Amino acid sequence: MRLSKFPLSTTKETPADAQVVSHQLMLRAGYIRQLGSGLYSWMPIGLRTLTRIAAIVREEMNRAGALEVLMPSVQPAELWQESGRWDKMGAEMLRFKDRHQNDFCYGPTHEEVICHHFRQDFRSYRQLPVNFYQVQTKFRDERRPRFGVMRSREFLMKDAYSFHMTADDLHREYLNMRDAYVRIFTRLGANFRPVKADSGNIGGALSEEFHILAGSGEDLLAVAEGGTYAANVEAAETLPSGKPRAAAGAAMTKVSTPGQKTCEQVSKFLEVSLSGKVKLLVVKGAEGGLIGIALRGDHQLNEIKAAKHPKIASPLTMAAPEDVLKVFGCEVGYLGPVACPIPVIADFAAAEVADFVCGANENDHHLSGVNWERDCAEPETADLRMIAEGDVSPDGIGTIKFYRGIEGGHIFQLGTKYTRAMGVTVLDADGQAVVPEMGCYGIGVTRLAAAVIEQSHDASGIIWPDAIAPFRVIICPIGSDKSPAVKDAADKLHDELAAAGIDVALDDRGNRPGSMFADAELIGIPHRIVIGDKSLATQQFEYKHRRAEKAEMIAATTAAVLERLSA
């Protein structure tokens, strides 16, 4: 491609409203242009990268045996009413009426639609398993679209849906998709981790997210150093240590702690460690009433895990201070499990502390030297806290360290949630109607481009991995307006590389070297060839990889360039 025929629109200024570097660079390099809040157009150079990402996704999905389909973006409300999600989905789902006043939505996902088509055509176990996927436009009306295409409202998604006779077969396909995702993220040239995840409102049992590691990521990941465990902190389990609790060593004593309400204040005031403190949070119970959650002073509540506890209301709802005052007779800062008027569930770690400090259920007072069993009932225990850096990995291997990640993919075992709701059955070998198991597998195609940039850039611009660069190599001729030899050499190299199937750009816009190099670096072309009279005099081209500190001289032949590209 000759850049004289391929308008670039680059700028040195950092757009004021772009907070993350990928958004800044995609605007500066002319990859995307904003149309409205959370609405972006992909300009020619940007679409080249987006198309390459989509092609890799398609190739690996096909290789994994999934079958591509294309379903409408506009979906009738009836299907969502059938699954029960028409009322459950919030304002994020864009709803509208057609000219006949029928209800529709702009599909944020396609479980209902694929179940509908599946039940039209699939009758027998002989037709299973099957895995349908599409690369298709979704709309989610985010309350606060941000970070450019990282969290836009309209975006391209690869979504796949598989159907199975048994949970075992679903698990097999889940692993097959997991392998395909590993291949996809590897081919993108991304530093990624599959991590255990919460299934959110898609539902189902087992799920993993594929995260691209980047400091700007919105998700916090718990990764075991020296082990293989990795989970979104939202979903990371914490388990009992397995060691017996230390024996009680101190007498329970009421101490005056005037105005000391937070764990940090009490810990400092009484000179005890945060981990020697047990705090009591009060939440609404699943069947009304209040429930106390006991946590170690240095631990944080994991609201997602707490909301899944059968005795705790979902979504998690903290008790109002006035209700706490009514039930406990004291303020929130002085609560504790001793003589507690409500049932208490202790996080595993909180239940392992001996001689702890806690609120006395009396304003301006705490208790020290408190011990479970001796001073208050041995509590019911559960996994309720956020995992913390330094924790032993839940699988016992390695120590937890936190990373930030950008979710690029998510695979789910849905089970029969949707097939059951939508009345989907197939006949098994004995002629019995069976509700098939279902899996679903998503990749945020649009977001991946931004995520890779978050991970791979420098002060000069984007650094694309070869596989998804808009052009793999750029030729910069110096003074080609004055030197026919330079022009001819550049044209020849361009044409021969193109004929060899290489995506090559020739900067024939007649710009000065500095401007050419700045554009090439900003848009992130991985390989650069400079051709000038000087280098031609010694029959050499100048070659530089986008990541290299310095350029080097290579033979002025197409073969030498091709060798560099495949190095």
Next chain:
Amino acid sequence: MRLSKFPLSTTKETPADAQVVSHQLMLRAGYIRQLGSGLYSWMPIGLRTLTRIAAIVREEMNRAGALEVLMPSVQPAELWQESGRWDKMGAEMLRFKDRHQNDFCYGPTHEEVICHHFRQDFRSYRQLPVNFYQVQTKFRDERRPRFGVMRSREFLMKDAYSFHMTADDLHREYLNMRDAYVRIFTRLGANFRPVKADSGNIGGALSEEFHILAGSGEDLLAVAEGGTYAANVEAAETLPSGKPRAAAGAAMTKVSTPGQKTCEQVSKFLEVSLSGKVKLLVVKGAEGGLIGIALRGDHQLNEIKAAKHPKIASPLTMAAPEDVLKVFGCEVGYLGPVACPIPVIADFAAAEVADFVCGANENDHHLSGVNWERDCAEPETADLRMIAEGDVSPDGIGTIKFYRGIEGGHIFQLGTKYTRAMGVTVLDADGQAVVPEMGCYGIGVTRLAAAVIEQSHDASGIIWPDAIAPFRVIICPIGSDKSPAVKDAADKLHDELAAAGIDVALDDRGNRPGSMFADAELIGIPHRIVIGDKSLATQQFEYKHRRAEKAEMIAATTAAVLERLSA
């Protein structure tokens, strides 16, 4: 692809609600499945064809120098208000509000969006010309979606928009796009015609439609037999014959024609030919009042052409009978140009008739032997009628014959309609702000699949041209469950063809020959290879082209098959 891994869902029954053959066959062959009114999903086999069509479109657009982009489907109302189309577009444009109660539409087209992006980045004549295209999902809320994907509500469209400094350069690109479209439609294997077209509400001066000829087409085309002229009858010009009008030969006589109101009735009653009758239609004038349109008795009014006449109101509005009665003092059936109380514009052909019959502007009476100039004022003339079969072609070469066509593409010279409305300017070489000329070029990607089927099918099913068949060749092994030799030969041929880059299907589902053949014919695979013990005994495969009457035997080698495919 092994069909055991590629679910087909075929049926012999013709779906009751599918009126046209392409809709019937696409449902029967499992290409598409309906989701709602005018909403269709493309199943795996159907998407293979759709993808091939889109790939051909992309290749030829790229070859023509157009640059692919991807713009959002959801468009802010503000842009449409700027162009003035927010109020002009009717119920066909799907409108909705987002969670913040801002107005949006599901884009039926993208002139406004591309103008918006263009004015963000393009400042100088040096950046022009440029032609952007996308293959993207559109929604048009048709009042009566019908014929499956032929007139669906959500569909895939290739839309392109070019910008130019001069009308000449726009014309150059228009011809460039015309050439690209000819290449695209030729590669699709379609029998097509580019025809002159009306620009409709997209606006602009010059436009042509690309029609796939098919008896079920919704458009009527006027094509010159023995010439090159072709136009949508909506847009076909009719010109004066160039011959002088015959001299008046009869005296004007009032005749009693009680109850004879239509041309046909009067012609029969007075025993004169329809072409010897002049009828007068009364329409609203552009500046109020009424206008009479004189047409030959055998000619039909072309409402689109009439509405473009500067003296006639647009959209064309027929006068109410009570207004006619008030002005003429008689009923609609007895109107004529003699002593006419309103201005008359005559169609060219009507102005050439001598000694004609027309209404007497008096109930139950006509005039015969009427002549322009002698009996009534020589009228203003214009091109107001529908072209008719048997007419001399407007360019004088050949005779008009009607065909039916399916509009698959449309190219327009828009001029400055949108750029002016959207305040788009670029600086010319002298630093003067110029409003750029704009062209737009559409292809209904989704519809093309159906259109080709309308043109290419038989009683057994679809007959795909090689270029867009879901599979180019299908291998049908006979008795492969019992014969390892047959199974091995089929597997080997499949794998070798696939390795040679051929899209090959192997029907390894274990079906009987009749069922295999019926499926292969229904889904329209152009080439079929049958392998059985009998043919293997003589080291032969059976080969049959989908259009051939009979199968023939070829050598049982992959090379022999490849030779057939490229024949």
